[in-house]
Amino acid sequence: MRERLSVFLDGELGHAESLKLIKQLDSDLELRGCWQRYHLYGSALRDELTPVLSADFSQRVSDVLANEPVQFAPAKMTKKRRIVGPVAGFAVAASLVGIAILLQKPAIQNTEDTPVPSVAEVTIPLSPIEKSVETSPESTLIVSNSKNENIRERINQLLVEHNEYNPASDMTGLMPYARFVGYKPQTERSE
Amino acid sequence: MKLVLQFLLLAGLLWMPLSWADEKAMDFLKRMNYAAGNLNYDGIFVHIDGHTVDTLRVIHKAENNTVLERLYALNGNPREVIRDAENVWCFMPERKMGHAGMRSDKKTGFPGFMVNNLKDLEKNYILSSGDEERIANRQAASLKILPRDAYRYGYQLWGDIETGLLLKSALIDASSNVIEQYMFAFIDIGGEISDTELQPITRMDKLEWSNDKSPPSNTPISESSWQFDSLPAGYHLVNVMRRSMPMSNNQIEHMVLSDGLAGVSVFIQQVETPSTDVSLDSMGAVHAYTRIVDGRLVTAIGEVPAAAVKMIGNSLAKKH
Numbered sequence: 001m002r003e004r005l006s007v008f009l010d011g012e013l014g015h016a017e018s019l020k021l022i023k024q025l026d027s028d029l030e031l032r033g034c035w036q037r038y039h040l041y042g043s044a045l046r047d048e049l050t051p052v053l054s055a056d057f058s059q060r061v062s063d064v065l066a067n068e069p070v071q072f073a074p075a076k077m078t079k080k081r082r083i084v085g086p087v088a089g090f091a092v093a094a095s096l097v098g099i100a101i102l103l104q105k106p107a108i109q110n111t112e113d114t115p116v117p118s119v120a121e122v123t124i125p126l127s128p129i130e131k132s133v134e135t136s137p138e139s140t141l142i143v144s145n146s147k148n149e150n151i152r153e154r155i156n157q158l159l160v161e162h163n164e165y166n167p168a169s170d171m172t173g174l175m176p177y178a179r180f181v182g183y184k185p186q187t188e189r190s191e
Numbered sequence: 192m193k194l195v196l197q198f199l200l201l202a203g204l205l206w207m208p209l210s211w212a213d214e215k216a217m218d219f220l221k222r223m224n225y226a227a228g229n230l231n232y233d234g235i236f237v238h239i240d241g242h243t244v245d246t247l248r249v250i251h252k253a254e255n256n257t258v259l260e261r262l263y264a265l266n267g268n269p270r271e272v273i274r275d276a277e278n279v280w281c282f283m284p285e286r287k288m289g290h291a292g293m294r295s296d297k298k299t300g301f302p303g304f305m306v307n308n309l310k311d312l313e314k315n316y317i318l319s320s321g322d323e324e325r326i327a328n329r330q331a332a333s334l335k336i337l338p339r340d341a342y343r344y345g346y347q348l349w350g351d352i353e354t355g356l357l358l359k360s361a362l363i364d365a366s367s368n369v370i371e372q373y374m375f376a377f378i379d380i381g382g383e384i385s386d387t388e389l390q391p392i393t394r395m396d397k398l399e400w401s402n403d404k405s406p407p408s409n410t411p412i413s414e415s416s417w418q419f420d421s422l423p424a425g426y427h428l429v430n431v432m433r434r435s436m437p438m439s440n441n442q443i444e445h446m447v448l449s450d451g452l453a454g455v456s457v458f459i460q461q462v463e464t465p466s467t468d469v470s471l472d473s474m475g476a477v478h479a480y481t482r483i484v485d486g487r488l489v490t491a492i493g494e495v496p497a498a499a500v501k502m503i504g505n506s507l508a509k510k511h
Contacts, residue, residue, distance in 0.1 A: 015328070019379045022248065023388070026266070057220060119473045155472055155490065162456035162492050165430065165447045 002030060202439050216318040216334050217423060222355030223334075223348065229253050230356055233267065233388075234327065234378030254368040261389045270390050282393045289398035306432065311451040315339055315425035324349060326358040327375040336452065341365045342423035342499040343453040344476065361371050362476055364496070370476045410444075419506045423499050425450035447451050448503060455493035455503050462488045471497055480504040 001024070003059055007013045008021050233311040238245045243437050246265040251258065252281040263271040271282040281290045312318070321333030331349040338345045359374040365450040412430045419428065444459040472479045479492040484507055491504035 015379070018377055019233070019382070022233070025248070030314070033247050098334065151468075151470060151472075151481070155474075155492065158456065158479070158490055159474070159477060160457050161434065161445065161458070162454070163455050165456060 001028075005031065194248065200247075210339035213313075216312075216320045219332060219334055219355070220348075221321065223350045223357050226350070227357060228258060230354060230380060231382060231384050232356060232378055232380045232479075234375050234379075236373055236375040238373050246376075250384060250387060250388050259389050261391070263392065269412045270393065271393060273389065273391055279392070280306075280395075282391055282395075282398065284393045284398065285397055289393075289395065289400045291402040293401060311355070311425070312336075315343060315450045316345065316452065318473055321347070327378045329353070329358065329378070337363075338365050340424060341496055342426075342502070343450060343495055344370065346452075350378065356380055362494075373422060390451060415444065415462075417444065417448065417507055418510050418511050419448075419503065420508055421502075421506045422448065422463070423502050426499075426503065428452075437456060453493065453495050453499070455491055455495055455500060457503060457507060458490045458492070459507075460488045460490075469499060473497065485509045 001022075004013060004017065005020055008018055013021065195410045199353065233248075233250050235246060235248050238247060239271075245267065248265055250261045252260070253283055259273075259275050261271065261273045263269060268283070268285040270284070273282075274281045277294045281292065283289065306308055308322045315338070317335075317337045317339060317482070319335045319337075323334055324331050324333060326349055330352045332349065332352050334348045336346045338347070345363045347361045347363060348357055350356060353356050356378075359376065360372065361369045362371040363369050391404070412428055412431050415431045426448045427450075428446060429449050432445045432447075433442050433444055441461060446457040446459070448455045448457065469482045470480070472481075476494050477492065478495060479490055479499045480503075481488065481490045482504055483489065489504060489507055491500040491507075493500060
Protein backbone atom coordinates (compact mmCIF):
# COMPACT_ATOMS: atom_id res chain seq x y z
CA MET A 1 0.00 0.00 0.00
CA ARG A 2 2.85 2.37 0.84
CA GLU A 3 4.42 1.69 -2.52
CA ARG A 4 1.17 2.52 -4.22
CA LEU A 5 0.94 5.77 -2.27
CA SER A 6 4.40 6.69 -3.45
CA VAL A 7 3.45 5.96 -7.05
CA PHE A 8 0.27 8.00 -6.63
CA LEU A 9 2.20 10.98 -5.34
CA ASP A 10 4.44 10.72 -8.37
CA GLY A 11 1.31 10.95 -10.51
CA GLU A 12 1.91 7.56 -12.05
CA LEU A 13 -0.83 5.47 -10.51
CA GLY A 14 -3.81 4.57 -12.72
CA HIS A 15 -7.19 6.20 -12.15
CA ALA A 16 -8.95 3.17 -10.65
CA GLU A 17 -6.03 2.40 -8.38
CA SER A 18 -5.83 6.05 -7.32
CA LEU A 19 -9.49 6.08 -6.40
CA LYS A 20 -9.11 2.92 -4.37
CA LEU A 21 -6.16 4.46 -2.57
CA ILE A 22 -7.87 7.72 -1.59
CA LYS A 23 -10.91 5.82 -0.36
CA GLN A 24 -8.57 3.85 1.88
CA LEU A 25 -7.22 7.10 3.33
CA ASP A 26 -10.57 7.36 5.08
CA SER A 27 -10.16 4.35 7.28
CA ASP A 28 -6.44 3.72 7.36
CA LEU A 29 -4.81 6.07 9.84
CA GLU A 30 -1.39 4.61 9.14
CA LEU A 31 -1.79 5.38 5.48
CA ARG A 32 -2.76 8.95 6.28
CA GLY A 33 0.37 9.25 8.36
CA CYS A 34 2.38 8.00 5.40
CA TRP A 35 0.70 10.61 3.25
CA GLN A 36 2.05 13.36 5.45
CA ARG A 37 5.49 11.81 5.86
CA TYR A 38 6.09 11.14 2.19
CA HIS A 39 5.41 14.73 1.40
CA LEU A 40 7.66 15.82 4.19
CA TYR A 41 10.48 13.73 2.73
CA GLY A 42 9.81 14.95 -0.77
CA SER A 43 9.74 18.55 0.27
CA ALA A 44 12.90 18.16 2.35
CA LEU A 45 14.74 16.62 -0.57
CA ARG A 46 13.75 19.52 -2.72
CA ASP A 47 14.67 21.96 0.05
CA GLU A 48 11.14 23.32 -0.03
CA LEU A 49 10.35 23.21 3.65
CA THR A 50 9.41 26.51 5.12
CA PRO A 51 7.72 27.38 8.39
CA VAL A 52 4.82 28.70 6.38
CA LEU A 53 3.42 25.70 4.58
CA SER A 54 2.55 22.37 6.01
CA ALA A 55 4.67 19.56 4.65
CA ASP A 56 2.26 17.76 2.44
CA PHE A 57 0.98 17.23 -1.03
CA SER A 58 -0.32 20.74 -1.23
CA GLN A 59 3.18 22.17 -1.37
CA ARG A 60 3.88 20.50 -4.65
CA VAL A 61 0.56 21.43 -6.12
CA SER A 62 1.07 25.01 -5.07
CA ASP A 63 4.41 25.01 -6.85
CA VAL A 64 2.65 23.94 -10.00
CA LEU A 65 0.11 26.70 -9.56
CA ALA A 66 2.81 29.24 -8.92
CA ASN A 67 4.29 28.42 -12.31
CA GLU A 68 1.03 29.10 -14.06
CA PRO A 69 0.83 32.07 -16.44
CA VAL A 70 1.73 35.25 -14.65
CA GLN A 71 -1.74 36.69 -14.21
CA PHE A 72 -2.94 33.58 -12.44
CA ALA A 73 -0.07 33.06 -10.06
CA PRO A 74 -1.09 33.64 -6.46
CA ALA A 75 -1.11 37.34 -5.79
CA LYS A 76 1.76 38.64 -3.75
CA MET A 77 0.83 39.57 -0.25
CA THR A 78 0.34 43.25 -0.02
CA LYS A 79 1.13 45.24 3.07
CA LYS A 80 -2.57 45.28 3.80
CA ARG A 81 -2.82 41.50 3.67
CA ARG A 82 0.11 41.00 5.97
CA ILE A 83 -1.47 43.28 8.47
CA VAL A 84 -4.87 41.68 8.33
CA GLY A 85 -3.71 38.13 7.81
CA PRO A 86 -4.40 36.95 11.33
CA VAL A 87 -7.86 38.42 11.27
CA ALA A 88 -8.52 36.97 7.86
CA GLY A 89 -7.37 33.56 8.89
CA PHE A 90 -9.72 33.46 11.76
CA ALA A 91 -12.69 34.99 10.03
CA VAL A 92 -12.39 32.92 6.94
CA ALA A 93 -11.98 29.70 8.83
CA ALA A 94 -15.16 30.41 10.67
CA SER A 95 -17.21 31.03 7.57
CA LEU A 96 -20.63 29.58 6.89
CA VAL A 97 -21.08 27.21 9.75
CA GLY A 98 -17.87 27.93 11.54
CA ILE A 99 -19.21 28.54 14.96
CA ALA A 100 -15.88 28.27 16.64
CA ILE A 101 -15.91 31.99 17.06
CA LEU A 102 -19.32 31.93 18.57
CA LEU A 103 -18.32 29.63 21.32
CA GLN A 104 -14.98 30.85 22.40
CA LYS A 105 -12.64 33.76 22.24
CA PRO A 106 -11.12 34.61 18.86
CA ALA A 107 -7.91 32.90 17.90
CA ILE A 108 -6.21 36.25 17.81
CA GLN A 109 -5.65 37.59 21.24
CA ASN A 110 -5.04 41.26 21.23
CA THR A 111 -3.18 42.79 24.05
CA GLU A 112 -4.54 46.18 23.13
CA ASP A 113 -8.10 46.92 23.95
CA THR A 114 -8.21 50.38 22.55
CA PRO A 115 -10.16 51.00 19.39
CA VAL A 116 -7.22 52.80 17.81
CA PRO A 117 -7.01 51.31 14.34
CA SER A 118 -3.99 50.08 12.51
CA VAL A 119 -4.09 51.83 9.22
CA ALA A 120 -3.21 50.32 5.90
CA GLU A 121 -3.75 52.09 2.65
CA VAL A 122 -5.58 50.08 0.08
CA THR A 123 -5.64 51.18 -3.48
CA ILE A 124 -8.78 50.34 -5.33
CA PRO A 125 -7.50 49.50 -8.77
CA LEU A 126 -9.28 50.75 -11.81
CA SER A 127 -10.55 48.04 -14.08
CA PRO A 128 -8.06 47.23 -16.81
CA ILE A 129 -10.88 45.91 -18.92
CA GLU A 130 -13.18 48.79 -19.42
CA LYS A 131 -11.80 51.82 -17.69
CA SER A 132 -14.30 53.96 -19.51
CA VAL A 133 -17.32 51.96 -18.38
CA GLU A 134 -17.33 52.81 -14.72
CA THR A 135 -14.73 53.26 -12.08
CA SER A 136 -14.80 53.70 -8.37
CA PRO A 137 -15.48 57.27 -7.29
CA GLU A 138 -12.80 56.73 -4.69
CA SER A 139 -9.58 55.35 -6.03
CA THR A 140 -8.15 55.02 -2.53
CA LEU A 141 -9.81 53.89 0.67
CA ILE A 142 -8.37 53.62 4.12
CA VAL A 143 -8.96 50.20 5.64
CA SER A 144 -8.69 50.72 9.37
CA ASN A 145 -8.76 47.20 10.71
CA SER A 146 -10.25 47.36 14.13
CA LYS A 147 -8.03 46.26 16.95
CA ASN A 148 -10.94 46.11 19.29
CA GLU A 149 -11.57 42.44 19.90
CA ASN A 150 -15.29 42.87 20.32
CA ILE A 151 -15.66 44.56 16.96
CA ARG A 152 -13.76 41.82 15.17
CA GLU A 153 -15.66 39.11 16.91
CA ARG A 154 -18.97 40.67 15.91
CA ILE A 155 -17.83 40.98 12.30
CA ASN A 156 -16.77 37.34 12.31
CA GLN A 157 -20.18 36.29 13.52
CA LEU A 158 -21.84 38.29 10.78
CA LEU A 159 -19.57 36.76 8.16
CA VAL A 160 -20.75 33.32 9.20
CA GLU A 161 -24.36 34.38 8.68
CA HIS A 162 -23.58 36.11 5.40
CA ASN A 163 -21.85 33.22 3.70
CA GLU A 164 -25.03 31.24 3.25
CA TYR A 165 -26.22 34.08 1.01
CA ASN A 166 -23.18 34.55 -1.15
CA PRO A 167 -24.20 33.58 -4.70
CA ALA A 168 -20.62 32.94 -5.73
CA SER A 169 -20.45 30.21 -3.10
CA ASP A 170 -23.28 28.47 -4.90
CA MET A 171 -21.27 28.47 -8.06
CA THR A 172 -18.51 26.25 -6.82
CA GLY A 173 -20.21 24.83 -3.80
CA LEU A 174 -16.88 24.41 -2.09
CA MET A 175 -15.53 27.70 -0.94
CA PRO A 176 -17.15 28.44 2.39
CA TYR A 177 -16.75 24.89 3.58
CA ALA A 178 -13.17 24.67 2.42
CA ARG A 179 -12.30 27.74 4.43
CA PHE A 180 -13.76 26.23 7.53
CA VAL A 181 -12.26 22.78 7.13
CA GLY A 182 -8.87 24.10 6.17
CA TYR A 183 -8.73 26.33 9.21
CA LYS A 184 -5.42 26.58 11.01
CA PRO A 185 -4.86 28.29 14.32
CA GLN A 186 -3.05 31.57 14.20
CA THR A 187 0.15 29.98 15.44
CA GLU A 188 0.30 27.78 12.36
CA ARG A 189 -0.38 30.52 9.90
CA SER A 190 2.20 32.78 8.42
CA GLU A 191 2.67 36.41 9.04
CA MET B 192 -20.04 52.66 -51.01
CA LYS B 193 -17.56 49.87 -51.58
CA LEU B 194 -15.45 51.19 -48.74
CA VAL B 195 -18.48 51.28 -46.46
CA LEU B 196 -19.33 47.69 -47.30
CA GLN B 197 -15.74 46.60 -46.69
CA PHE B 198 -15.79 48.39 -43.37
CA LEU B 199 -19.06 46.75 -42.35
CA LEU B 200 -17.76 43.34 -43.39
CA LEU B 201 -14.58 43.83 -41.37
CA ALA B 202 -16.53 45.10 -38.38
CA GLY B 203 -18.83 42.11 -38.64
CA LEU B 204 -15.94 39.69 -38.69
CA LEU B 205 -14.40 41.34 -35.66
CA TRP B 206 -17.68 41.23 -33.80
CA MET B 207 -18.66 37.68 -34.61
CA PRO B 208 -15.89 35.76 -32.86
CA LEU B 209 -16.38 37.84 -29.72
CA SER B 210 -20.12 37.24 -29.72
CA TRP B 211 -19.61 33.54 -30.37
CA ALA B 212 -17.10 33.36 -27.55
CA ASP B 213 -19.55 35.00 -25.15
CA GLU B 214 -22.27 32.60 -26.16
CA LYS B 215 -19.94 29.66 -25.70
CA ALA B 216 -18.89 30.95 -22.30
CA MET B 217 -22.49 31.37 -21.23
CA ASP B 218 -23.42 27.85 -22.33
CA PHE B 219 -20.45 26.42 -20.50
CA LEU B 220 -21.37 28.34 -17.36
CA LYS B 221 -24.82 26.76 -17.49
CA ARG B 222 -23.25 23.33 -17.82
CA MET B 223 -20.97 23.99 -14.86
CA ASN B 224 -23.86 25.17 -12.76
CA TYR B 225 -25.86 22.07 -13.60
CA ALA B 226 -22.94 19.69 -13.02
CA ALA B 227 -22.24 21.09 -9.54
CA GLY B 228 -25.67 20.02 -8.32
CA ASN B 229 -26.27 16.88 -10.34
CA LEU B 230 -23.11 14.80 -10.44
CA ASN B 231 -21.44 12.45 -8.03
CA TYR B 232 -17.76 13.15 -7.50
CA ASP B 233 -15.00 12.18 -5.15
CA GLY B 234 -11.68 13.94 -5.15
CA ILE B 235 -8.80 15.77 -3.53
CA PHE B 236 -8.35 19.50 -4.04
CA VAL B 237 -6.11 22.28 -2.82
CA HIS B 238 -7.21 25.65 -1.53
CA ILE B 239 -4.71 28.49 -1.74
CA ASP B 240 -5.48 31.66 0.16
CA GLY B 241 -2.64 34.13 0.04
CA HIS B 242 0.34 31.98 0.91
CA THR B 243 -1.40 29.28 2.91
CA VAL B 244 -2.27 26.03 1.20
CA ASP B 245 -4.67 23.33 2.37
CA THR B 246 -5.40 19.89 0.95
CA LEU B 247 -8.97 18.65 1.27
CA ARG B 248 -11.03 15.62 0.28
CA VAL B 249 -14.58 16.06 -0.94
CA ILE B 250 -17.21 13.37 -1.46
CA HIS B 251 -20.28 14.71 -3.22
CA LYS B 252 -23.40 12.66 -3.88
CA ALA B 253 -26.35 13.96 -5.91
CA GLU B 254 -29.48 11.94 -5.29
CA ASN B 255 -33.15 12.76 -5.95
CA ASN B 256 -32.39 16.46 -6.45
CA THR B 257 -30.60 16.55 -3.14
CA VAL B 258 -26.90 16.96 -2.49
CA LEU B 259 -25.16 15.05 0.26
CA GLU B 260 -21.60 16.07 0.84
CA ARG B 261 -18.70 15.36 3.10
CA LEU B 262 -15.59 17.48 3.19
CA TYR B 263 -12.54 16.99 5.36
CA ALA B 264 -9.02 18.24 5.76
CA LEU B 265 -6.14 15.96 4.83
CA ASN B 266 -3.57 18.12 6.54
CA GLY B 267 -3.67 20.00 9.81
CA ASN B 268 -6.61 19.49 12.13
CA PRO B 269 -8.97 16.75 10.88
CA ARG B 270 -11.98 19.02 10.57
CA GLU B 271 -15.04 17.82 8.72
CA VAL B 272 -18.24 19.26 7.32
CA ILE B 273 -21.20 17.10 6.34
CA ARG B 274 -24.28 18.64 4.79
CA ASP B 275 -27.57 17.78 3.21
CA ALA B 276 -30.34 19.99 1.87
CA GLU B 277 -31.46 21.19 5.29
CA ASN B 278 -28.68 20.63 7.75
CA VAL B 279 -24.98 21.07 8.08
CA TRP B 280 -22.82 19.38 10.69
CA CYS B 281 -19.51 20.86 11.52
CA PHE B 282 -16.84 18.83 13.34
CA MET B 283 -13.95 20.49 15.18
CA PRO B 284 -12.24 17.57 16.93
CA GLU B 285 -9.26 19.68 17.97
CA ARG B 286 -11.66 21.74 20.10
CA LYS B 287 -13.89 18.82 20.98
CA MET B 288 -16.79 20.82 19.62
CA GLY B 289 -19.41 20.43 16.94
CA HIS B 290 -22.22 22.51 15.54
CA ALA B 291 -25.42 21.33 13.88
CA GLY B 292 -26.76 24.19 11.80
CA MET B 293 -30.02 24.58 9.92
CA ARG B 294 -29.61 25.82 6.40
CA SER B 295 -31.90 28.61 5.37
CA ASP B 296 -34.57 28.14 2.74
CA LYS B 297 -32.62 28.47 -0.48
CA LYS B 298 -35.80 29.13 -2.44
CA THR B 299 -35.88 32.58 -0.97
CA GLY B 300 -32.18 33.21 -1.28
CA PHE B 301 -30.70 32.77 -4.72
CA PRO B 302 -32.89 30.31 -6.62
CA GLY B 303 -30.76 28.95 -9.42
CA PHE B 304 -29.13 32.33 -9.63
CA MET B 305 -26.64 31.46 -12.32
CA VAL B 306 -29.19 30.04 -14.70
CA ASN B 307 -31.97 32.54 -14.15
CA ASN B 308 -29.92 35.67 -13.98
CA LEU B 309 -27.35 35.21 -16.67
CA LYS B 310 -28.52 38.28 -18.54
CA ASP B 311 -28.07 40.39 -15.43
CA LEU B 312 -24.66 38.89 -15.01
CA GLU B 313 -23.58 40.29 -18.36
CA LYS B 314 -24.45 43.80 -17.27
CA ASN B 315 -21.83 43.69 -14.56
CA TYR B 316 -19.28 41.20 -15.83
CA ILE B 317 -17.59 40.35 -19.09
CA LEU B 318 -17.72 36.67 -19.92
CA SER B 319 -15.24 35.08 -22.27
CA SER B 320 -13.86 31.66 -23.07
CA GLY B 321 -10.22 30.80 -22.60
CA ASP B 322 -7.86 28.02 -23.54
CA GLU B 323 -8.09 24.36 -22.70
CA GLU B 324 -5.89 22.98 -19.98
CA ARG B 325 -5.21 19.63 -18.34
CA ILE B 326 -6.27 19.55 -14.69
CA ALA B 327 -6.40 16.46 -12.47
CA ASN B 328 -5.67 14.36 -15.54
CA ARG B 329 -8.75 15.69 -17.34
CA GLN B 330 -9.20 18.19 -20.14
CA ALA B 331 -10.70 21.43 -18.89
CA ALA B 332 -11.99 24.51 -20.67
CA SER B 333 -11.53 27.89 -19.04
CA LEU B 334 -13.96 30.71 -18.64
CA LYS B 335 -13.36 34.25 -17.45
CA ILE B 336 -15.94 36.33 -15.60
CA LEU B 337 -14.28 39.71 -15.29
CA PRO B 338 -15.76 42.68 -13.42
CA ARG B 339 -16.83 45.71 -15.41
CA ASP B 340 -15.89 48.05 -12.56
CA ALA B 341 -14.12 48.13 -9.20
CA TYR B 342 -17.22 47.29 -7.14
CA ARG B 343 -16.88 43.51 -7.55
CA TYR B 344 -14.33 40.75 -7.99
CA GLY B 345 -14.05 38.41 -10.96
CA TYR B 346 -13.42 34.72 -11.48
CA GLN B 347 -11.56 32.45 -13.79
CA LEU B 348 -13.08 28.99 -13.87
CA TRP B 349 -11.88 25.78 -15.43
CA GLY B 350 -14.60 23.20 -16.10
CA ASP B 351 -14.27 19.57 -17.12
CA ILE B 352 -15.01 19.39 -20.85
CA GLU B 353 -16.71 16.00 -20.59
CA THR B 354 -19.04 16.73 -17.68
CA GLY B 355 -18.89 20.48 -17.04
CA LEU B 356 -17.78 20.02 -13.43
CA LEU B 357 -15.65 22.81 -11.99
CA LEU B 358 -12.07 21.63 -11.59
CA LYS B 359 -10.31 24.87 -10.73
CA SER B 360 -11.31 28.42 -9.80
CA ALA B 361 -9.45 31.65 -9.14
CA LEU B 362 -10.87 34.77 -7.50
CA ILE B 363 -9.35 37.81 -9.16
CA ASP B 364 -9.50 41.53 -8.57
CA ALA B 365 -9.96 44.24 -11.17
CA SER B 366 -6.21 44.28 -11.83
CA SER B 367 -6.15 40.52 -12.52
CA ASN B 368 -4.38 39.72 -9.27
CA VAL B 369 -5.35 36.30 -7.96
CA ILE B 370 -6.70 36.49 -4.43
CA GLU B 371 -7.71 32.90 -3.85
CA GLN B 372 -7.61 29.58 -5.75
CA TYR B 373 -9.11 26.10 -5.66
CA MET B 374 -7.92 23.20 -7.79
CA PHE B 375 -8.59 19.48 -7.91
CA ALA B 376 -5.47 17.33 -7.90
CA PHE B 377 -7.42 14.09 -8.32
CA ILE B 378 -11.08 13.50 -9.05
CA ASP B 379 -13.41 10.65 -9.90
CA ILE B 380 -16.63 11.83 -11.52
CA GLY B 381 -19.86 9.88 -11.79
CA GLY B 382 -18.92 6.91 -9.63
CA GLU B 383 -21.14 5.24 -7.07
CA ILE B 384 -20.90 6.69 -3.57
CA SER B 385 -22.02 4.56 -0.67
CA ASP B 386 -23.67 5.97 2.45
CA THR B 387 -20.77 4.87 4.59
CA GLU B 388 -18.44 7.19 2.68
CA LEU B 389 -20.56 10.11 3.82
CA GLN B 390 -20.19 9.23 7.48
CA PRO B 391 -17.77 11.29 9.60
CA ILE B 392 -14.50 9.90 10.87
CA THR B 393 -14.97 11.80 14.10
CA ARG B 394 -17.40 10.22 16.53
CA MET B 395 -20.25 12.60 17.19
CA ASP B 396 -20.56 11.56 20.81
CA LYS B 397 -16.99 12.68 21.44
CA LEU B 398 -17.86 16.30 20.78
CA GLU B 399 -19.85 18.90 22.64
CA TRP B 400 -22.62 20.04 20.29
CA SER B 401 -24.43 23.32 19.84
CA ASN B 402 -27.52 23.28 17.65
CA ASP B 403 -29.56 25.87 15.79
CA LYS B 404 -33.13 26.01 17.02
CA SER B 405 -34.76 27.51 13.95
CA PRO B 406 -33.79 28.82 10.52
CA PRO B 407 -34.02 32.56 9.79
CA SER B 408 -37.46 33.86 8.86
CA ASN B 409 -38.01 35.80 5.66
CA THR B 410 -39.71 39.16 5.61
CA PRO B 411 -41.30 40.79 2.53
CA ILE B 412 -38.95 43.47 1.26
CA SER B 413 -41.78 46.02 1.31
CA GLU B 414 -42.24 45.50 5.05
CA SER B 415 -38.72 46.51 5.90
CA SER B 416 -38.40 49.91 7.47
CA TRP B 417 -35.06 50.47 5.75
CA GLN B 418 -34.11 51.37 2.21
CA PHE B 419 -31.05 52.08 0.06
CA ASP B 420 -30.80 55.49 -1.54
CA SER B 421 -28.09 54.71 -4.07
CA LEU B 422 -26.28 51.47 -4.76
CA PRO B 423 -23.25 50.53 -6.86
CA ALA B 424 -24.25 49.70 -10.44
CA GLY B 425 -25.97 46.33 -10.76
CA TYR B 426 -26.61 45.68 -7.06
CA HIS B 427 -30.18 45.29 -5.85
CA LEU B 428 -31.95 44.09 -2.73
CA VAL B 429 -32.92 40.43 -3.07
CA ASN B 430 -33.89 39.31 0.41
CA VAL B 431 -34.74 40.55 3.90
CA MET B 432 -34.71 38.29 6.94
CA ARG B 433 -35.09 38.51 10.65
CA ARG B 434 -32.83 36.25 12.60
CA SER B 435 -31.38 35.74 16.01
CA MET B 436 -27.69 35.53 16.56
CA PRO B 437 -26.16 32.69 18.55
CA MET B 438 -25.68 33.50 22.21
CA SER B 439 -28.01 36.46 21.90
CA ASN B 440 -31.73 37.06 22.37
CA ASN B 441 -31.89 40.11 20.15
CA GLN B 442 -33.36 39.82 16.66
CA ILE B 443 -31.44 41.47 13.89
CA GLU B 444 -32.49 42.47 10.40
CA HIS B 445 -30.44 40.90 7.62
CA MET B 446 -30.70 42.45 4.15
CA VAL B 447 -29.06 40.71 1.20
CA LEU B 448 -27.98 42.51 -1.94
CA SER B 449 -26.51 41.02 -5.08
CA ASP B 450 -25.43 41.83 -8.60
CA GLY B 451 -26.14 38.24 -9.67
CA LEU B 452 -22.76 36.91 -8.59
CA ALA B 453 -21.36 39.00 -5.75
CA GLY B 454 -23.34 39.11 -2.51
CA VAL B 455 -23.34 41.73 0.24
CA SER B 456 -25.17 41.38 3.54
CA VAL B 457 -26.28 44.37 5.56
CA PHE B 458 -27.01 43.65 9.22
CA ILE B 459 -28.98 46.11 11.32
CA GLN B 460 -28.68 45.58 15.06
CA GLN B 461 -30.17 47.26 18.06
CA VAL B 462 -27.36 47.89 20.53
CA GLU B 463 -27.54 49.23 24.03
CA THR B 464 -24.67 51.65 23.75
CA PRO B 465 -24.03 52.37 20.10
CA SER B 466 -20.47 53.41 19.49
CA THR B 467 -19.89 56.27 17.11
CA ASP B 468 -17.02 54.44 15.48
CA VAL B 469 -17.05 54.02 11.75
CA SER B 470 -14.77 51.22 10.62
CA LEU B 471 -13.70 49.56 7.42
CA ASP B 472 -12.24 46.12 8.03
CA SER B 473 -10.60 43.69 5.67
CA MET B 474 -10.36 39.91 6.03
CA GLY B 475 -8.70 38.54 2.94
CA ALA B 476 -11.12 39.14 0.08
CA VAL B 477 -13.91 39.99 2.52
CA HIS B 478 -14.57 43.61 3.52
CA ALA B 479 -16.83 44.91 6.27
CA TYR B 480 -18.01 48.50 6.77
CA THR B 481 -19.63 49.52 10.04
CA ARG B 482 -21.48 52.72 10.96
CA ILE B 483 -24.35 53.96 13.10
CA VAL B 484 -27.65 54.86 11.42
CA ASP B 485 -30.56 56.15 13.47
CA GLY B 486 -29.13 54.63 16.64
CA ARG B 487 -28.67 51.21 15.05
CA LEU B 488 -25.38 49.48 14.39
CA VAL B 489 -25.19 48.81 10.66
CA THR B 490 -22.62 46.48 9.09
CA ALA B 491 -22.23 45.87 5.35
CA ILE B 492 -20.12 42.78 4.67
CA GLY B 493 -19.24 40.70 1.63
CA GLU B 494 -16.57 39.14 -0.54
CA VAL B 495 -16.34 42.37 -2.53
CA PRO B 496 -13.90 45.29 -2.72
CA ALA B 497 -13.92 47.89 0.07
CA ALA B 498 -15.53 50.50 -2.19
CA ALA B 499 -18.64 48.33 -2.58
CA VAL B 500 -19.36 47.75 1.13
CA LYS B 501 -18.69 51.40 1.90
CA MET B 502 -21.07 52.69 -0.74
CA ILE B 503 -23.79 50.19 0.24
CA GLY B 504 -23.38 50.93 3.94
CA ASN B 505 -23.54 54.67 3.36
CA SER B 506 -26.68 54.44 1.25
CA LEU B 507 -28.81 52.75 3.93
CA ALA B 508 -31.48 55.01 5.43
CA LYS B 509 -34.66 54.69 7.45
CA LYS B 510 -37.85 54.82 5.37
CA HIS B 511 -39.85 58.02 5.90
